[in-house]
Amino acid sequence: MKTEYKILLTEDDENLGMLLREYLEAKGYETDLLPDGEEGYNAFMNKKYDLCIFDVMMPKKDGFTLAKEVRMVNTDIPIIFLTAKSMKEDIVQGFKIGADDYITKPFSMKELLFRIEAILRRTVGSNVAQAAYQLGRYKFDTQKQQLIDEQSDSMVKLTTKESELLKLLCINANKVLERNFALKTIWVDDNYFNARSMDVYITKLRKHLKGEESVAIINVHGKGYKLVM
Amino acid sequence: MKTEYKILLTEDDENLGMLLREYLEAKGYETDLLPDGEEGYNAFMNKKYDLCIFDVMMPKKDGFTLAKEVRMVNTDIPIIFLTAKSMKEDIVQGFKIGADDYITKPFSMKELLFRIEAILRRTVGSNVAQAAYQLGRYKFDTQKQQLIDEQSDSMVKLTTKESELLKLLCINANKVLERNFALKTIWVDDNYFNARSMDVYITKLRKHLKGEESVAIINVHGKGYKLVM
DNA sequence: ATTTGCTGTTAATTATTGTTAAAACATGAT
């Protein structure tokens, strides 16, 4: 099962745009090409993309403005800017907005592809479970279901449910882990009682992690929980 | 508490190496410079680094071999390759090994710095990725949903809604944040009651920020609110 | 000036989450 990644590309130069789209589609990315920032924004709001590539210089709405608006709705989606070589200042500004990468024109399409792959490997790919997570001073071993305090060199055994929940939180670190999702994956059924059971486990995990200031499980009201670190 | 990031740099050209190390240290990165792959590997095994920068062409052990060995021990650590412009094939190989980025010589040190920052923002994610806004004496951490008063060194926890709204205001600092836009992004639906709810949260935010004269949330009649500072 | 519609603020209501403890359930050892 290999889901196709969806790319939102905005580029006002029609020739370059079409060329890029064709290339990206050939490489297996579903690509939507929009000619300016406004249309790009509309497209973004109407479809779920995995990555954005915005030309900086565009009519109606430039790439940075578009990126800001996109960031308001989605803080995580990777954004790559296409920028003219001379504009060093653009690059600085781009990173401030939260660019994931930038690429200066002219560029080879291969180069762009490498960047895309590298980013997707990190962002989407980071959603893949790992064997162990570092939570500040604690190391969480998902296999052994252990939380090791590397400072005092002590260890706490986690129960199955504790471990499963913490693992889900880790996989979604710094993102919201939706209640329903967690309930369906761990408790199978998402009724009222299971939701309360989950709350109980959140309390337990918070106690386990309270020795590390930089790590916290915060509640996102009505949505779920977020492991921040 | 700002932990210094540790960088492992291998580069056989002594002049370039020293220059880079000097620059990176000036930018606040603790940098160890090793002249070849073998010494680089020894250093890696003896210390905990946050990021690696490997020259591809090195005596004794080239950058790719070194990277492969490092990857066996640590699958996550970001690796940036320094490679000669001509060697397009190098780049392909580099990404196969799992490079996070590559940079072709000659390059500007600023450019390298941007790459480093971008990668650290993503991977370590911890310190830099947390979009934090400075509001006069207050520092607003969007991830942890906290408002830190840096003068009294006290902290106030924000609720999810408070945090979301303040974040939108910050993104649009000194510009009008339109009511409808905020309602649609935070409350999803922009009916009368949600609009009143938003007003209540504006009051709450104003209270939170009243300790700082230079920051204010002003109303733009019929349009929305503007965070001025 | 008066009306209408927006905004400011506080308090009451409702919904969600935090926490603790007891009950129910599971598991392996005797």
Added chain:
DNA sequence: ATCATGTTTTAACAATAATTAACAGCAAAT
């Protein structure tokens, strides 16, 4: 099968967050 132990769920109540209601104040339009 029974017991001892640890895990998970349920229950109960406390605390917090979000919405709604109510009324006061202000801004723009007629």
